[in-house]
Amino acid sequence: MSYFLPCLYAFIACVGFDFLYNIRGRRLVTTSLGGALGWFVYLSCYWFDNDIPRYFLATVAISIYAEIMARVDKVPVIVYLITAILPLVPGGGMYYTMEYWLMGDASAFAEKGSQTMMIAGAIALAVVLVSSLVRMWKTMRRLRYLKHIGKQLH
């Protein structure tokens, strides 16, 4: 239950961003559900003492959701992906990094900056991982299908 409100807030924020991306109709709900799902996974993985794997796993969940929904809804995966990763992306981290830089606080800048890049990297890696696996799976199915056709012809 303690997870419900944060996920709801993530959902609301995602709905707002859908208007910026010209996403319409029932997709306002389905894309934003991905954002809530990602934050739910992030919160559920509380046993990690490091943030990075939590971001990674949350993004893996979002990517799988996006791949499935993109096929159900017949849209490019990016439509579901971008809205859903919004609550995870380190916008605040970017801001603080640049603020430390402008204030001349070199050590805080380096620390915040590397943490921000790690989070962004973990999210990007998770997205690429899932999309690569899906692509491999699709290729494998096509190859098997071609083999099957080939056998029938012989």
Add this chain to the structure above:
Amino acid sequence: MNDWYQQLLNQAVNVGYALLANGAEIYRVEESIQRILLAYGVKGAEVFAIPTCITTTVFNENNEAITQIRRLYQKTTNFDTVEQVNDLCRHICQDKPDPAWIESELQRIAQRPIYPLKWLIFGYAVASFGFTLFFGGSLSDAFCALVLGIIIRLVATAMESLATNAFFINVVNSGIIALIALGTVHFSLAQSADKIIIGALMLLVPGVAITNSIRDVIAGDLVAGLMRMTEALMVATAIAVGAGGALTISQYLWGG
């Protein structure tokens, strides 16, 4: 015959341009153009896209190269268009329609509705409201952020109509956010200024851009990735300049 190649190239690049200008990934732009060209049975096609430019070469039957460079200046994120153009692209590859038909289809897609300003303002308000709560702000903080969301959209629209660049708009908007957030906390209308600031700033900060840039780099689009990263860092710098300036000013106005 070269006329036909010219027309085909024009329309293929138009499709890619529509994708790129509305926020599709680099690989999707390159793949779409190449697939369309190859679907029509050309001898060869090479595409190179970066976030600001598309270069396409098509080879005719005499192995003569016809090249087109299309520069992109203005970019939005419109996933409705991306989806429609993506559908169109798939359809083109299957049915190989007349290039003139592709042009009319692209025009039809360009005329599809986008949210009018009042709904955009609504989106800004809801997003900053949601993010302030999401980052742990109280309800009064969230309503303060909601108002800020409306204000920065109006300011951005006004400044865009005066042909200001994005850097300056971000400086002004983040300054407004920080100044008003600190002001409301000073007059006890809200509790925590940093929650309001970061919640409303989520509308401006390039979190998705930095993530996408790393994605591009991992996928092998190194130039595109570096360009987007530079872009994201510039946006973050603009926001930090604006907010930093506002924090200094507010110390004089409201004493911290």
